[in-house]
Amino acid sequence: MVTILFTRYYEMLEEKHIMQIKNISKNVKVIIDENVFKVIPDVDILIAGTFNKEILERAEKLQWVHALAAGVDRLLFPEFRESDIVLTNSSGVHPIPISEHVLGMMLMLTRRFNKSMKSQSQKKWERPTPVELHGKTLGIVGFGSIGERIGQLGKCLGMSVIGMKRNITTTENADEIMPPEKLHDLLNRSDFVVISLPLTKETFHLFGKKEFQTMKKTAYLINVSRGKIVCEKDLVDALEAEEIAGAGLDVFEVEPLPAESPLWEAENVIVTPHYAGSTPEYFNRAIDIFCDNLQRFLKGEPLINVVNKKTGY
Structure with missing residues:
Protein backbone atom coordinates (compact mmCIF):
# COMPACT_ATOMS: atom_id res chain seq x y z
CA MET A 1 0.00 0.00 0.00
CA VAL A 2 1.31 3.46 -0.99
CA THR A 3 0.15 6.18 1.39
CA ILE A 4 -0.17 9.75 0.10
CA LEU A 5 -0.56 12.65 2.52
CA PHE A 6 -1.96 16.12 1.83
CA THR A 7 -0.60 18.10 4.78
CA ARG A 8 -3.37 20.68 4.72
CA TYR A 9 -6.95 21.18 3.55
CA TYR A 10 -7.08 23.12 0.30
CA GLU A 11 -10.21 25.08 -0.56
CA MET A 12 -10.02 23.99 -4.22
CA LEU A 13 -9.28 20.34 -3.46
CA GLU A 14 -12.47 18.46 -4.28
CA GLU A 15 -13.63 14.88 -3.87
CA LYS A 16 -13.18 14.35 -7.62
CA HIS A 17 -9.47 15.08 -7.22
CA ILE A 18 -9.13 12.52 -4.42
CA MET A 19 -10.98 9.93 -6.51
CA GLN A 20 -8.78 10.71 -9.51
CA ILE A 21 -5.75 9.77 -7.40
CA LYS A 22 -7.34 6.70 -5.84
CA ASN A 23 -8.52 5.36 -9.20
CA ILE A 24 -4.94 5.02 -10.40
CA SER A 25 -4.41 1.95 -8.22
CA LYS A 26 -6.16 -0.10 -5.55
CA ASN A 27 -2.88 0.05 -3.64
CA VAL A 28 -3.11 3.82 -3.10
CA LYS A 29 -4.35 5.38 0.12
CA VAL A 30 -4.98 9.14 0.36
CA ILE A 31 -4.94 11.01 3.68
CA ILE A 32 -5.73 14.67 4.35
CA ASP A 33 -4.48 15.46 7.83
CA GLU A 34 -3.05 18.65 9.27
CA ASN A 35 -1.77 16.70 12.28
CA VAL A 36 1.24 15.69 10.23
CA PHE A 37 3.37 14.37 13.10
CA LYS A 38 0.73 11.73 13.87
CA VAL A 39 0.60 10.18 10.40
CA ILE A 40 3.98 10.93 8.78
CA PRO A 41 5.73 7.67 9.87
CA ASP A 42 3.49 5.68 7.49
CA VAL A 43 3.58 8.14 4.56
CA ASP A 44 5.32 7.29 1.26
CA ILE A 45 4.40 10.44 -0.69
CA LEU A 46 3.87 13.86 0.86
CA ILE A 47 2.05 16.65 -0.96
CA ALA A 48 3.21 19.89 0.69
CA GLY A 49 1.66 21.87 2.25
CA THR A 50 3.57 21.86 5.44
CA PHE A 51 7.04 20.35 5.44
CA ASN A 52 9.98 21.05 7.72
CA LYS A 53 12.91 19.48 9.58
CA GLU A 54 10.72 18.12 12.37
CA ILE A 55 8.42 16.35 9.90
CA LEU A 56 11.37 14.94 7.96
CA GLU A 57 12.88 13.51 11.16
CA ARG A 58 9.68 11.52 11.78
CA ALA A 59 9.29 10.35 8.18
CA GLU A 60 10.26 6.67 8.19
CA LYS A 61 9.03 5.67 4.71
CA LEU A 62 8.96 8.96 2.80
CA GLN A 63 10.27 8.63 -0.77
CA TRP A 64 8.80 11.59 -2.62
CA VAL A 65 7.69 15.14 -1.81
CA HIS A 66 5.49 16.93 -4.34
CA ALA A 67 4.89 20.69 -4.36
CA LEU A 68 1.57 21.97 -5.67
CA ALA A 69 3.38 25.10 -6.89
CA ALA A 70 6.27 25.64 -9.28
CA GLY A 71 8.46 27.49 -6.77
CA VAL A 72 10.00 25.25 -4.10
CA ASP A 73 12.37 27.64 -2.29
CA ARG A 74 10.42 27.41 0.99
CA LEU A 75 10.85 23.61 1.07
CA LEU A 76 14.60 23.49 0.62
CA PHE A 77 15.84 23.38 4.20
CA PRO A 78 19.35 21.87 4.59
CA GLU A 79 18.34 18.44 5.90
CA PHE A 80 15.95 17.88 3.00
CA ARG A 81 18.53 19.06 0.45
CA GLU A 82 20.93 16.41 1.71
CA SER A 83 18.37 13.59 1.76
CA ASP A 84 17.69 11.05 -1.00
CA ILE A 85 13.98 11.93 -1.07
CA VAL A 86 12.81 13.05 -4.51
CA LEU A 87 11.24 16.50 -4.92
CA THR A 88 8.89 17.36 -7.77
CA ASN A 89 6.88 20.49 -8.53
CA SER A 90 3.77 21.46 -10.47
CA SER A 91 5.53 23.20 -13.32
CA GLY A 92 3.00 23.41 -16.16
CA VAL A 93 0.10 24.69 -14.05
CA HIS A 94 1.01 28.36 -14.36
CA THR A 272 -1.36 42.98 -7.50
CA PRO A 273 -1.27 40.80 -4.34
CA HIS A 274 0.57 37.70 -5.59
CA TYR A 275 -2.22 36.09 -7.60
CA ALA A 276 -0.79 35.97 -11.12
CA GLY A 277 -0.79 32.18 -10.97
CA SER A 278 -4.32 31.86 -9.62
CA THR A 279 -7.01 30.29 -11.77
CA PRO A 280 -10.16 28.20 -11.23
CA GLU A 281 -8.36 25.49 -13.22
CA TYR A 282 -5.37 25.38 -10.86
CA PHE A 283 -6.15 22.18 -8.99
CA ASN A 284 -7.45 20.37 -12.06
CA ARG A 285 -4.09 20.92 -13.75
CA ALA A 286 -2.03 20.32 -10.61
CA ILE A 287 -3.71 17.00 -9.86
CA ASP A 288 -3.32 15.91 -13.51
CA ILE A 289 0.43 16.52 -13.20
CA PHE A 290 0.62 14.64 -9.89
CA CYS A 291 -1.40 11.70 -11.22
CA ASP A 292 0.84 11.41 -14.28
CA ASN A 293 3.82 11.19 -11.93
CA LEU A 294 2.06 8.80 -9.57
CA GLN A 295 1.55 6.34 -12.42
CA ARG A 296 5.25 6.63 -13.24
CA PHE A 297 6.18 6.15 -9.57
CA LEU A 298 4.08 2.97 -9.26
CA LYS A 299 5.64 1.56 -12.44
CA GLY A 300 9.17 2.43 -11.33
CA GLU A 301 9.59 4.89 -14.21
CA PRO A 302 11.45 8.24 -14.04
CA LEU A 303 9.32 11.10 -12.74
CA ILE A 304 8.75 14.39 -14.55
CA ASN A 305 9.22 17.85 -12.98
CA VAL A 306 12.00 16.59 -10.73
CA VAL A 307 13.69 19.48 -8.93
CA ASN A 308 17.43 19.53 -8.38
CA LYS A 309 17.50 20.24 -4.65
CA LYS A 310 21.02 21.65 -4.86
CA THR A 311 20.17 24.33 -7.43
CA GLY A 312 16.50 24.82 -6.51
CA TYR A 313 15.09 24.26 -10.00
Whole structure:
Protein backbone atom coordinates (compact mmCIF):
# COMPACT_ATOMS: atom_id res chain seq x y z
CA MET A 1 0.00 0.00 0.00
CA VAL A 2 1.31 3.46 -0.99
CA THR A 3 0.15 6.18 1.39
CA ILE A 4 -0.17 9.75 0.10
CA LEU A 5 -0.56 12.65 2.52
CA PHE A 6 -1.96 16.12 1.83
CA THR A 7 -0.60 18.10 4.78
CA ARG A 8 -3.37 20.68 4.72
CA TYR A 9 -6.95 21.18 3.55
CA TYR A 10 -7.08 23.12 0.30
CA GLU A 11 -10.21 25.08 -0.56
CA MET A 12 -10.02 23.99 -4.22
CA LEU A 13 -9.28 20.34 -3.46
CA GLU A 14 -12.47 18.46 -4.28
CA GLU A 15 -13.63 14.88 -3.87
CA LYS A 16 -13.18 14.35 -7.62
CA HIS A 17 -9.47 15.08 -7.22
CA ILE A 18 -9.13 12.52 -4.42
CA MET A 19 -10.98 9.93 -6.51
CA GLN A 20 -8.78 10.71 -9.51
CA ILE A 21 -5.75 9.77 -7.40
CA LYS A 22 -7.34 6.70 -5.84
CA ASN A 23 -8.52 5.36 -9.20
CA ILE A 24 -4.94 5.02 -10.40
CA SER A 25 -4.41 1.95 -8.22
CA LYS A 26 -6.16 -0.10 -5.55
CA ASN A 27 -2.88 0.05 -3.64
CA VAL A 28 -3.11 3.82 -3.10
CA LYS A 29 -4.35 5.38 0.12
CA VAL A 30 -4.98 9.14 0.36
CA ILE A 31 -4.94 11.01 3.68
CA ILE A 32 -5.73 14.67 4.35
CA ASP A 33 -4.48 15.46 7.83
CA GLU A 34 -3.05 18.65 9.27
CA ASN A 35 -1.77 16.70 12.28
CA VAL A 36 1.24 15.69 10.23
CA PHE A 37 3.37 14.37 13.10
CA LYS A 38 0.73 11.73 13.87
CA VAL A 39 0.60 10.18 10.40
CA ILE A 40 3.98 10.93 8.78
CA PRO A 41 5.73 7.67 9.87
CA ASP A 42 3.49 5.68 7.49
CA VAL A 43 3.58 8.14 4.56
CA ASP A 44 5.32 7.29 1.26
CA ILE A 45 4.40 10.44 -0.69
CA LEU A 46 3.87 13.86 0.86
CA ILE A 47 2.05 16.65 -0.96
CA ALA A 48 3.21 19.89 0.69
CA GLY A 49 1.66 21.87 2.25
CA THR A 50 3.57 21.86 5.44
CA PHE A 51 7.04 20.35 5.44
CA ASN A 52 9.98 21.05 7.72
CA LYS A 53 12.91 19.48 9.58
CA GLU A 54 10.72 18.12 12.37
CA ILE A 55 8.42 16.35 9.90
CA LEU A 56 11.37 14.94 7.96
CA GLU A 57 12.88 13.51 11.16
CA ARG A 58 9.68 11.52 11.78
CA ALA A 59 9.29 10.35 8.18
CA GLU A 60 10.26 6.67 8.19
CA LYS A 61 9.03 5.67 4.71
CA LEU A 62 8.96 8.96 2.80
CA GLN A 63 10.27 8.63 -0.77
CA TRP A 64 8.80 11.59 -2.62
CA VAL A 65 7.69 15.14 -1.81
CA HIS A 66 5.49 16.93 -4.34
CA ALA A 67 4.89 20.69 -4.36
CA LEU A 68 1.57 21.97 -5.67
CA ALA A 69 3.38 25.10 -6.89
CA ALA A 70 6.27 25.64 -9.28
CA GLY A 71 8.46 27.49 -6.77
CA VAL A 72 10.00 25.25 -4.10
CA ASP A 73 12.37 27.64 -2.29
CA ARG A 74 10.42 27.41 0.99
CA LEU A 75 10.85 23.61 1.07
CA LEU A 76 14.60 23.49 0.62
CA PHE A 77 15.84 23.38 4.20
CA PRO A 78 19.35 21.87 4.59
CA GLU A 79 18.34 18.44 5.90
CA PHE A 80 15.95 17.88 3.00
CA ARG A 81 18.53 19.06 0.45
CA GLU A 82 20.93 16.41 1.71
CA SER A 83 18.37 13.59 1.76
CA ASP A 84 17.69 11.05 -1.00
CA ILE A 85 13.98 11.93 -1.07
CA VAL A 86 12.81 13.05 -4.51
CA LEU A 87 11.24 16.50 -4.92
CA THR A 88 8.89 17.36 -7.77
CA ASN A 89 6.88 20.49 -8.53
CA SER A 90 3.77 21.46 -10.47
CA SER A 91 5.53 23.20 -13.32
CA GLY A 92 3.00 23.41 -16.16
CA VAL A 93 0.10 24.69 -14.05
CA HIS A 94 1.01 28.36 -14.36
CA PRO A 95 1.81 29.32 -17.98
CA ILE A 96 -1.74 30.29 -18.98
CA PRO A 97 -2.79 32.43 -15.96
CA ILE A 98 0.62 34.05 -15.45
CA SER A 99 1.10 34.90 -19.12
CA GLU A 100 -2.38 36.46 -19.23
CA HIS A 101 -1.54 38.43 -16.07
CA VAL A 102 1.64 39.73 -17.71
CA LEU A 103 -0.27 40.67 -20.85
CA GLY A 104 -2.85 42.49 -18.74
CA MET A 105 -0.14 44.48 -16.99
CA MET A 106 1.55 45.41 -20.26
CA LEU A 107 -1.74 46.56 -21.78
CA MET A 108 -2.66 48.46 -18.63
CA LEU A 109 0.66 50.31 -18.64
CA THR A 110 0.76 51.10 -22.36
CA ARG A 111 -2.93 51.99 -22.74
CA ARG A 112 -2.72 53.98 -19.45
CA PHE A 113 -5.69 52.17 -17.94
CA ASN A 114 -4.26 52.74 -14.47
CA LYS A 115 -4.40 56.51 -15.01
CA SER A 116 -7.88 56.34 -16.52
CA MET A 117 -9.15 54.34 -13.54
CA LYS A 118 -7.79 56.98 -11.19
CA SER A 119 -9.46 59.70 -13.25
CA GLN A 120 -12.71 57.73 -13.19
CA SER A 121 -12.64 57.50 -9.39
CA GLN A 122 -12.19 61.29 -9.29
CA LYS A 123 -14.84 61.88 -12.01
CA LYS A 124 -12.29 63.63 -14.20
CA TRP A 125 -12.40 63.52 -18.01
CA GLU A 126 -8.67 63.24 -18.72
CA ARG A 127 -7.22 61.65 -21.86
CA PRO A 128 -3.74 60.15 -21.40
CA THR A 129 -1.37 59.45 -24.28
CA PRO A 130 -1.17 55.68 -24.84
CA VAL A 131 1.43 53.72 -26.78
CA GLU A 132 1.33 50.40 -28.62
CA LEU A 133 2.80 47.03 -27.78
CA HIS A 134 3.19 46.29 -31.49
CA GLY A 135 6.81 46.69 -32.55
CA LYS A 136 8.14 46.81 -28.99
CA THR A 137 10.80 44.44 -27.63
CA LEU A 138 9.82 42.03 -24.88
CA GLY A 139 12.70 40.64 -22.82
CA ILE A 140 11.84 37.58 -20.74
CA VAL A 141 14.34 36.68 -18.04
CA GLY A 142 13.71 33.00 -17.47
CA PHE A 143 12.39 31.25 -20.57
CA GLY A 144 10.87 28.06 -19.20
CA SER A 145 7.26 27.02 -19.78
CA ILE A 146 5.91 30.30 -18.37
CA GLY A 147 8.39 32.40 -20.33
CA GLU A 148 7.53 30.49 -23.51
CA ARG A 149 3.84 31.25 -23.09
CA ILE A 150 4.55 34.94 -22.40
CA GLY A 151 6.70 35.02 -25.53
CA GLN A 152 3.93 33.40 -27.56
CA LEU A 153 1.45 36.11 -26.52
CA GLY A 154 4.03 38.80 -27.23
CA LYS A 155 4.63 37.45 -30.73
CA CYS A 156 0.88 37.40 -31.38
CA LEU A 157 0.83 41.16 -30.68
CA GLY A 158 3.69 41.87 -33.06
CA MET A 159 6.39 42.23 -30.41
CA SER A 160 10.01 41.21 -30.83
CA VAL A 161 10.84 38.64 -28.14
CA ILE A 162 14.19 37.98 -26.47
CA GLY A 163 14.37 35.10 -24.02
CA MET A 164 17.07 34.34 -21.47
CA LYS A 165 17.84 30.79 -20.35
CA ARG A 166 20.83 28.61 -19.54
CA ASN A 167 20.27 26.08 -22.30
CA ILE A 168 20.17 27.83 -25.67
CA THR A 169 17.46 26.33 -27.89
CA THR A 170 15.44 27.49 -30.85
CA THR A 171 11.74 28.25 -30.43
CA GLU A 172 9.03 29.90 -32.46
CA ASN A 173 8.06 31.91 -29.37
CA ALA A 174 11.24 34.01 -29.35
CA ASP A 175 13.29 35.81 -31.96
CA GLU A 176 16.46 35.33 -29.94
CA ILE A 177 17.63 33.33 -26.90
CA MET A 178 20.46 34.68 -24.75
CA PRO A 179 22.50 33.05 -21.96
CA PRO A 180 22.36 34.53 -18.42
CA GLU A 181 25.71 36.27 -18.81
CA LYS A 182 24.13 38.54 -21.43
CA LEU A 183 21.43 39.82 -19.07
CA HIS A 184 22.53 43.44 -19.43
CA ASP A 185 22.36 43.20 -23.22
CA LEU A 186 18.76 42.01 -22.91
CA LEU A 187 17.95 44.82 -20.47
CA ASN A 188 19.46 47.46 -22.72
CA ARG A 189 17.37 46.37 -25.71
CA SER A 190 13.99 45.63 -24.09
CA ASP A 191 10.92 47.86 -23.75
CA PHE A 192 9.41 45.38 -21.30
CA VAL A 193 11.46 43.19 -18.98
CA VAL A 194 9.54 40.27 -17.47
CA ILE A 195 11.07 38.26 -14.62
CA SER A 196 10.10 34.59 -14.72
CA LEU A 197 12.80 32.93 -12.61
CA PRO A 198 12.95 30.70 -9.54
CA LEU A 199 14.42 32.20 -6.38
CA THR A 200 17.88 30.74 -5.77
CA LYS A 201 21.16 31.96 -4.29
CA GLU A 202 22.12 33.09 -7.79
CA THR A 203 18.90 35.00 -8.49
CA PHE A 204 18.54 36.70 -5.09
CA HIS A 205 18.65 40.48 -5.79
CA LEU A 206 19.60 39.75 -9.39
CA PHE A 207 17.90 43.06 -10.20
CA GLY A 208 19.43 46.07 -8.47
CA LYS A 209 20.77 49.54 -9.16
CA LYS A 210 23.04 48.53 -12.09
CA GLU A 211 20.28 46.58 -13.81
CA PHE A 212 17.77 49.45 -13.60
CA GLN A 213 20.36 51.91 -14.90
CA THR A 214 20.99 49.54 -17.82
CA MET A 215 17.31 49.47 -18.81
CA LYS A 216 15.80 52.06 -21.13
CA LYS A 217 14.22 55.05 -19.43
CA THR A 218 11.05 54.18 -21.35
CA ALA A 219 11.08 50.52 -20.25
CA TYR A 220 8.83 48.73 -17.78
CA LEU A 221 9.72 45.97 -15.32
CA ILE A 222 7.21 43.19 -14.63
CA ASN A 223 7.84 40.66 -11.85
CA VAL A 224 5.59 37.61 -11.54
CA SER A 225 8.04 35.17 -9.97
CA ARG A 226 9.58 35.96 -6.56
CA GLY A 227 9.88 39.35 -4.85
CA LYS A 228 13.39 38.78 -3.52
CA ILE A 229 14.82 38.55 -7.03
CA VAL A 230 14.46 42.35 -7.08
CA CYS A 231 16.12 44.69 -4.59
CA GLU A 232 12.98 46.65 -3.78
CA LYS A 233 14.80 49.69 -2.41
CA ASP A 234 16.78 50.03 -5.64
CA LEU A 235 13.58 49.63 -7.64
CA VAL A 236 11.87 52.42 -5.69
CA ASP A 237 14.92 54.65 -6.22
CA ALA A 238 14.92 53.90 -9.96
CA LEU A 239 11.20 54.68 -10.25
CA GLU A 240 11.54 57.94 -8.32
CA ALA A 241 14.58 58.96 -10.39
CA GLU A 242 12.66 58.04 -13.59
CA GLU A 243 15.42 55.65 -14.61
CA ILE A 244 12.66 53.33 -15.82
CA ALA A 245 9.11 54.18 -16.90
CA GLY A 246 7.23 51.99 -14.47
CA ALA A 247 6.58 48.52 -13.11
CA GLY A 248 3.94 45.82 -12.81
CA LEU A 249 4.51 43.86 -9.61
CA ASP A 250 2.73 40.75 -8.39
CA VAL A 251 5.41 39.71 -5.87
CA PHE A 252 7.38 41.58 -3.22
CA GLU A 253 10.27 41.15 -0.81
CA VAL A 254 7.84 41.26 2.12
CA GLU A 255 4.29 39.99 1.69
CA PRO A 256 1.76 41.38 2.32
CA LEU A 257 3.36 44.57 1.01
CA PRO A 258 3.76 46.87 4.04
CA ALA A 259 1.38 49.83 4.16
CA GLU A 260 4.31 52.25 4.32
CA SER A 261 5.79 51.05 1.02
CA PRO A 262 5.99 53.88 -1.55
CA LEU A 263 5.01 51.36 -4.24
CA TRP A 264 1.36 51.60 -3.16
CA GLU A 265 1.02 55.23 -4.24
CA ALA A 266 3.42 55.33 -7.19
CA GLU A 267 1.46 56.41 -10.26
CA ASN A 268 3.66 54.39 -12.61
CA VAL A 269 3.32 51.11 -10.66
CA ILE A 270 0.63 48.40 -10.78
CA VAL A 271 0.43 46.33 -7.59
CA THR A 272 -1.36 42.98 -7.50
CA PRO A 273 -1.27 40.80 -4.34
CA HIS A 274 0.57 37.70 -5.59
CA TYR A 275 -2.22 36.09 -7.60
CA ALA A 276 -0.79 35.97 -11.12
CA GLY A 277 -0.79 32.18 -10.97
CA SER A 278 -4.32 31.86 -9.62
CA THR A 279 -7.01 30.29 -11.77
CA PRO A 280 -10.16 28.20 -11.23
CA GLU A 281 -8.36 25.49 -13.22
CA TYR A 282 -5.37 25.38 -10.86
CA PHE A 283 -6.15 22.18 -8.99
CA ASN A 284 -7.45 20.37 -12.06
CA ARG A 285 -4.09 20.92 -13.75
CA ALA A 286 -2.03 20.32 -10.61
CA ILE A 287 -3.71 17.00 -9.86
CA ASP A 288 -3.32 15.91 -13.51
CA ILE A 289 0.43 16.52 -13.20
CA PHE A 290 0.62 14.64 -9.89
CA CYS A 291 -1.40 11.70 -11.22
CA ASP A 292 0.84 11.41 -14.28
CA ASN A 293 3.82 11.19 -11.93
CA LEU A 294 2.06 8.80 -9.57
CA GLN A 295 1.55 6.34 -12.42
CA ARG A 296 5.25 6.63 -13.24
CA PHE A 297 6.18 6.15 -9.57
CA LEU A 298 4.08 2.97 -9.26
CA LYS A 299 5.64 1.56 -12.44
CA GLY A 300 9.17 2.43 -11.33
CA GLU A 301 9.59 4.89 -14.21
CA PRO A 302 11.45 8.24 -14.04
CA LEU A 303 9.32 11.10 -12.74
CA ILE A 304 8.75 14.39 -14.55
CA ASN A 305 9.22 17.85 -12.98
CA VAL A 306 12.00 16.59 -10.73
CA VAL A 307 13.69 19.48 -8.93
CA ASN A 308 17.43 19.53 -8.38
CA LYS A 309 17.50 20.24 -4.65
CA LYS A 310 21.02 21.65 -4.86
CA THR A 311 20.17 24.33 -7.43
CA GLY A 312 16.50 24.82 -6.51
CA TYR A 313 15.09 24.26 -10.00
